[in-house]
Amino acid sequence: xxxxTKNSKILEFNEKILLKAIVNILKERGFEDPKVNADQxxxxxxxxxxxxxxxxxxxAVKKISRKESEVSxxxxxxxxxxxxxxxxxxxxxxxxxxxxxxxxxxxYRELAKAE
Numbered sequence: 168x169x170x171x172t173k174n175s176k177i178l179e180f181n182e183k184i185l186l187k188a189i190v191n192i193l194k195e196r197g198f199e200d201p202k203v204n205a206d207q208x209x210x211x212x213x214x215x216x217x218x219x220x221x222x223x224x225x226x227a228v229k230k231i232s233r234k235e236s237e238v239s240x241x242x243x244x245x246x247x248x249x250x251x252x253x254x255x256x257x258x259x260x261x262x263x264x265x266x267x268x269x270x271x272x273x274x275y276r277e278l279a280k281a282e
Contacts, residue, residue, distance in 0.1 A: 172241045172242060172254075172256065172258070173240070173241045174240055174241075174260065174263040174267075175237055175238065175239040175240075176237070176238055176264075176267045177231060177235055177237050177238075178235070178236060178237075178238055178267070178270065178271055178274065179234050179235055180235075180236060180271075180274045180278075181230070181233070181234070182208050182228040182229070182230050182236045183205070184274050184277045184278060185228045185236055185238055185270065186203060186208065186210060186228055187274075187277045188270050188271075188273035188276070189201075189210050189226045189228070189238070189270055189273075190203060190210060191273055192266075192269055192270060192273050193212055193224060197215055198212040198213070198215050198224060199213070200213075201224075208228040208229055208230070209225070209228075210224075210225070210227075210228075211223070211224070211226075212224045212225075214245075219246055219247045219248075220244055220245065220246050220247070220255070221244070221247070221252065222242060222243065222244045222245075222257075223242075223243045224240070224241070224242050224243075225243070226238065226239065226240050226241075227239040238267065238270060240263060240267070242258050242263075244257040
């Protein structure tokens with residue numbers, strides 16, 4: 168993941184629940200068919216194109232303990248110009264924090280579905 172666009176947070180869920188939560192959020196946001204590699208704990212989308220911009224999301228979930236996992240997110244946005252696609256830094260830390268909050272809320276929903 169590009170270091171410039173990568174943010175991480177530790178959440179108190181197992182990695183399988185977090186992967187489901189991330190996939191469902193991405194689908195809700197219009198990313199069709201996110202690619203999931205459950206063995207490696209990774210999710211990646213194709214580019215979502217809107218006008219002159221395209222966005223791709225990469226997520227990784229790493230087990231820390233029985234009840235905790237580290238979620239790393241990278242939202243890559245590029246703008247089309249005469250010179251081709253150029254990466255743009257669109258999201259700041261506050262927006263990543265909101266994304267993590269959304270993942271946490273969705274993880275609770277996933278747990279409720281399982282029960």
